[in-house]
Amino acid sequence: MDLGRGEPLVHVQDFQMSFGSTKVIENLSFDVQQGETFGFLGSNGSGKTTTIRSLLGIYQATSGTLHIGGAPFAPDRNISLGYLPEERGLYKKEATLDVMVYFGRLKGLSKVNAVNWSMNFLERVGVASRAKVRLDKLSSGEQQKVQLGITIMNDPLLLILDEPTKGFDPVNRRLLMEIIEEQRTAGTTVLMVTHQMEEVERLCDRVLLLKNGVARAYGTVSQVQDEFGSTSIDIALSGEIPTSDSYRVLRSNPDDARIMANVGNSPESILKELVQRGVQVKSFMEKKTSLDEIFIQIYGDESIREAG
Amino acid sequence: MVSFEVSRTLKKKKFWLGTLTVPFAIALILGLSVISNTTTANKVDTQKNAKFSFTYVDASGLINSAIASALGGSEITNSSLGVATVKSAKIAAFFNYPKNPATETVGVFGIDKGIFDNGKYAAVATQLLQLSVINKVGNKEIATLIAGKVRINSTSFLKGKESGSIGDVIPPMFFLLIFYLVLLLLGNQMLTSTQEEKENRVTEIILTTLNPNTLILGKIVSLFVIGVVQITVFASPVILGYTFFRKDLRLPNIDLSSLNFHAAPMIIGFLLLVGGFTLFTGTLVAVGAIMPTAKEASNVFGVVMALLFAPFWVISLVASDPSSLIVQIFTYFPYSATVTAMMRNGLGSLGTGRASIVIAELFIFGFLVLKLAMRLFRYGSIEYSKRVSPFQIFRR
Numbered sequence: 001m002d003l004g005r006g007e008p009l010v011h012v013q014d015f016q017m018s019f020g021s022t023k024v025i026e027n028l029s030f031d032v033q034q035g036e037t038f039g040f041l042g043s044n045g046s047g048k049t050t051t052i053r054s055l056l057g058i059y060q061a062t063s064g065t066l067h068i069g070g071a072p073f074a075p076d077r078n079i080s081l082g083y084l085p086e087e088r089g090l091y092k093k094e095a096t097l098d099v100m101v102y103f104g105r106l107k108g109l110s111k112v113n114a115v116n117w118s119m120n121f122l123e124r125v126g127v128a129s130r131a132k133v134r135l136d137k138l139s140s141g142e143q144q145k146v147q148l149g150i151t152i153m154n155d156p157l158l159l160i161l162d163e164p165t166k167g168f169d170p171v172n173r174r175l176l177m178e179i180i181e182e183q184r185t186a187g188t189t190v191l192m193v194t195h196q197m198e199e200v201e202r203l204c205d206r207v208l209l210l211k212n213g214v215a216r217a218y219g220t221v222s223q224v225q226d227e228f229g230s231t232s233i234d235i236a237l238s239g240e241i242p243t244s245d246s247y248r249v250l251r252s253n254p255d256d257a258r259i260m261a262n263v264g265n266s267p268e269s270i271l272k273e274l275v276q277r278g279v280q281v282k283s284f285m286e287k288k289t290s291l292d293e294i295f296i297q298i299y300g301d302e303s304i305r306e307a308g
Numbered sequence: 309m310v311s312f313e314v315s316r317t318l319k320k321k322k323f324w325l326g327t328l329t330v331p332f333a334i335a336l337i338l339g340l341s342v343i344s345n346t347t348t349a350n351k352v353d354t355q356k357n358a359k360f361s362f363t364y365v366d367a368s369g370l371i372n373s374a375i376a377s378a379l380g381g382s383e384i385t386n387s388s389l390g391v392a393t394v395k396s397a398k399i400a401a402f403f404n405y406p407k408n409p410a411t412e413t414v415g416v417f418g419i420d421k422g423i424f425d426n427g428k429y430a431a432v433a434t435q436l437l438q439l440s441v442i443n444k445v446g447n448k449e450i451a452t453l454i455a456g457k458v459r460i461n462s463t464s465f466l467k468g469k470e471s472g473s474i475g476d477v478i479p480p481m482f483f484l485l486i487f488y489l490v491l492l493l494l495g496n497q498m499l500t501s502t503q504e505e506k507e508n509r510v511t512e513i514i515l516t517t518l519n520p521n522t523l524i525l526g527k528i529v530s531l532f533v534i535g536v537v538q539i540t541v542f543a544s545p546v547i548l549g550y551t552f553f554r555k556d557l558r559l560p561n562i563d564l565s566s567l568n569f570h571a572a573p574m575i576i577g578f579l580l581l582v583g584g585f586t587l588f589t590g591t592l593v594a595v596g597a598i599m600p601t602a603k604e605a606s607n608v609f610g611v612v613m614a615l616l617f618a619p620f621w622v623i624s625l626v627a628s629d630p631s632s633l634i635v636q637i638f639t640y641f642p643y644s645a646t647v648t649a650m651m652r653n654g655l656g657s658l659g660t661g662r663a664s665i666v667i668a669e670l671f672i673f674g675f676l677v678l679k680l681a682m683r684l685f686r687y688g689s690i691e692y693s694k695r696v697s698p699f700q701i702f703r704r
């Protein structure tokens with residue numbers, strides 16, 4: 001793989017996908033830079049998994065460009081990839097270690113390295129004593145850990161995680177986040193499809209929100225928050241908050257209030273105004289709309305229709 | 309990939325249970341057969357020499373009274389009386405030799421001793437007549453010739469060389485035997501070879517780790533290796549039975565030195581085997597790739613087996629009139645070509661020209677079907693629990 005400096009590791013341009021007469025993805029374009037963590041968000045059926053599968057060559061795109069490392073992905077290209085699909089499973093009737101070593105060998109590790117790596121990983125996640133046990137005898141949480149191990153075992157250059165925390169309990173979720181953090185620190189590029197907004201806010205450098213096959217938002221978390229959300233301000237003060245044309249009062253209590261800046265007014269100018277009007281401001285904290293709230297805002301009507 | 313597939317199959321208890329059941333059953337049957345045949349042979353021998361008192365009427369004049377007396381018989385003149393004495397159990401048996409035993413039936417009447425033991429009466433009646441006739445001829449060798457016990461050694465020539473014997477037919481037919489064995493043993497496994505990836509939801513990881521063509525080819529190779537193991541396990545009791553118990557099993561003595569391994573039919577047979585194996589394997593894998601479950605995939609297996617055995621419906625035509633239209637159709641229709649061509653190759657009616665056409669056809673079709681199977685696996689196996697239409701796949 002020969003990528004120039006600054007060239008994205010993942011490049012999607014004008015991607016369209018139709019299954020028969022049904023258009024699933026429409027003119028989707030995005031890039032994932034080397035070393036960044038990219039969040040790929042969307043409601044169920046918005047086309048996220050279709051995009052990932054098309055990127056990996058599992059589906060053939062109707063049109064458009066989908067490149068990993070400067071060219072369409074193929075397993076026999078020399079790209080170290082870790083993929084955790086949404087529909088996941090393993091050879092359940094085989095022993096845990098045997099399956100891990102098999103996939104390690106397929107990914108290019110020698111038998112010795114595959115065994116050593118697998119045992120070290122199983123030790124770390126507390127499943128080492130079950131190395132010789134059939135996978136279907138492990139709990140679902142243990143199986144997920146094994147699956148995760150297989151995903152990262154070849155020190156991937158690119159990690160694609162489709163709903164990685166699906167079915168994970170809080171303990172395993174934390175473990176997964178730790179591992180993703182480690183991979184990021186090591187320079188791995190991460191493309192993560194998820195619904196867990198707090199994880200996106202914590203981990204992702206940039207995000208793309210997909211709705212009905214069309215990108216609705218694309219950029220850093222801050223940019224998306226700025227585009228779709230608004231900034232509220234939590235103020236601790238003495239007395240009541242006065243009214244003003246500069247802001248809208250969302251909540252008012254004797255010693256604290258929450259306000260939202262009106263268009264054209266910055267938090268700084270509002271603070272200046274309050275001080276000038278003699279309000280004793282004890283603390284002044286900006287708070288952007290969370291991605292969770294933005295997600296609900298964008299997809300909320302779909303969810304209500306689905307629930308209905 | 310091959311070593312993983314082979315080792316995980318060989319490690320399964322179910323595999324060995326299934327594999328060893330067959331030779332165990334064969335060994336059991338052989339053992340019972342040995343005991344049964346040995347006991348029967350002994351009893352048959354005993355029957356010929358059974359001693360019991362009987363009377364006989366001899367209208368032919370062939371029966372030697374001294375021999376009859378030695379066997380326990382005495383001559384009477386009234387056949388009705390003879391039957392009556394047997395009916396009233398005064399005597400064990402009565403034989404009624406007609407004027408011309410060569411064209412008329414010899415009547416044998418005896419006290420019922422059970423279906424097997426009743427056979428002794430006919431055995432003694434026959435024995436008496438044979439010994440009497442031999443005695444009349446006076447020359448044992450002439451008597452043997454008259455009995456038709458003649459050994460013949462037949463030799464035919466083609467282009468100055470010996471040919472056309474059973475020794476020429478058998479070696480190429482080994483490939484037909486191997487073909488059937490492999491498909492019968494492994495056919496269902498080929499059909500379900502990609503089911504495991506589908507049922508275990510491993511497909512997406514596999515498709516992003518391994519070229520699907522490599523996966524399919526790896527599975528076919530590993531199936532072939534497993535087939536060799538199975539055939540070895542099956543063949544062992546047969547070989548042991550032939551080597552040590554041939555006489556007891558009354559198996560024919562096959563003189564292996566009489567088998568003729570001619571290069572052309574052997575090469576043709578081998579190529580037909582490989583081509584046919586490729587075609588059927590590709591077909592089974594393709595079907596398995598679009599079926600959602602192993603059970604549904606297995607339903608198709610019966611259809612494939614029917615195609616496999618179809619040429620045997622016309623085997624007599626293949627032997628007697630290979631140029632007939634039906635045989636020609638079976639020779640060139642891809643799914644019956646392998647078996648028909650192998651039979652004709654063994655029987656010597658295929659020829660190099662026709663063989664070349666059939667072999668080329670098998671390899672071309674086999675290659676195309678394998679490519680189809682790889683595509684169907686690639687795009688069909690992630691449909692998981694849905695049956696996939698091949699048209700859907702081609703639209704992707």
